[in-house]
Amino acid sequence: MLGELAKMKLTGYQDVGFTKRTGDEYTALVNPETYTLNYEIQSNQEQASGTSANQPTFNRISPRKLDFEFLFDSTGALTQDVIVNPFAAAANQGVWEQVEQLKKTVFNFIGQTHQPPYVELAWGKLIFKCKAEKVSITYKLFKPDGTPIRAVAKVSFIEVIPDDTRVRKEKTESPDLTHVRTVQEGDTLPMMCYRIYGDSALYWEVAHVNKLLNFRKLTTGQRLFFPPIDKESKL
Known part of the structure; x- marks a missing residue:
């Protein structure tokens, strides 16, 4: 329906790939007036004894956090137009039942996976795949x-x-991090080592880690593991 009010919807999943649903969903009775999206950079704050200040060094970028408030109501104030707004029918439930449905969707322990559910939060263009960290009622x-x-x-x-999505998003190319690469047509091990480490001579280390009997014969589509290598120790 044109102009229909989109309601925030939470869907529970059993797996980090968001492919297997738990069967629990929660649709907000009333859309939140605001939400807060938090970004955080964590730095190491250690400093030497006898100094008055330090130079913070980058540690990591923390996962984003999203804070919402959900309203539950069974006073009857939100059921004046159930025909126009079918989601308001949820207000016919008691508050405890409404709260329990939210908890089942985002918080309650799942016996099969031995952990709370993963959650997809959808509201208009906002699609946020997450896990509940705290619920306060x-x-x-x-x-x-x-x-x-x-x-x-x-x-x-x-x-x-998911890790594979994160790696693609970060496009990490630092030689002191672990990489997995797929061999493309025309690739050679020295060439791949040069692209990752800046040093083609490290091919022997990579061949050893991947247990390659003949590093000169790479197969297109083959996946190779490129570990962190301390080039200083190789000098």
């Missing part, structure tokens, strides 16, 4: 018997990127 309104009828959940998600 505040109950606000209550019936006379103490049953909650309104609550707010603050949820922190940490981004999940």
Whole structure:
């Protein structure tokens, strides 16, 4: 329907590749007014004794974190137009049931995988693959018997990127990191070593690590492991 309001949707998955669903989903009753996307660079802060300052050195870029607030309501205030907004029908559930559905989707332990679920968060153009890091629920309104009828959940998600996707994204070419390369037509081991290490003479080390009997005969499509090599120690 043209102009239909898109609701934030969370889908649970069992695997880091996001191919096998858990069967649990949660659609936000009301879209959040804001969300916070956190970026963090971690640096080493150590300094020598007797000094008054230090030069921070880069350690790593932490995974992105996303913070949301979800509203749960069973007061009836959000069910005035269920026909126009079918998602509002969820408000007919009690607050505890709404909270439990969110927890099942993003937080509860899965017996088959021995860990909480992976989560795909989708809202318009925002697609965030992640895991829940923290869920904090505040109950606000209550019936006379103490049953909650309104609550707010603050949820922190940490981004999940499969290793192969992360490596492609980083395009890492540093010689002090591990690389896996696929042999292309015309490649030679000395040529590949030069591209990665800047030194074609290191082909012998790579041939030894990969247990190559004849480094001169590489096969197109063959995958080779290029480990970190301390070139200084080879001098």
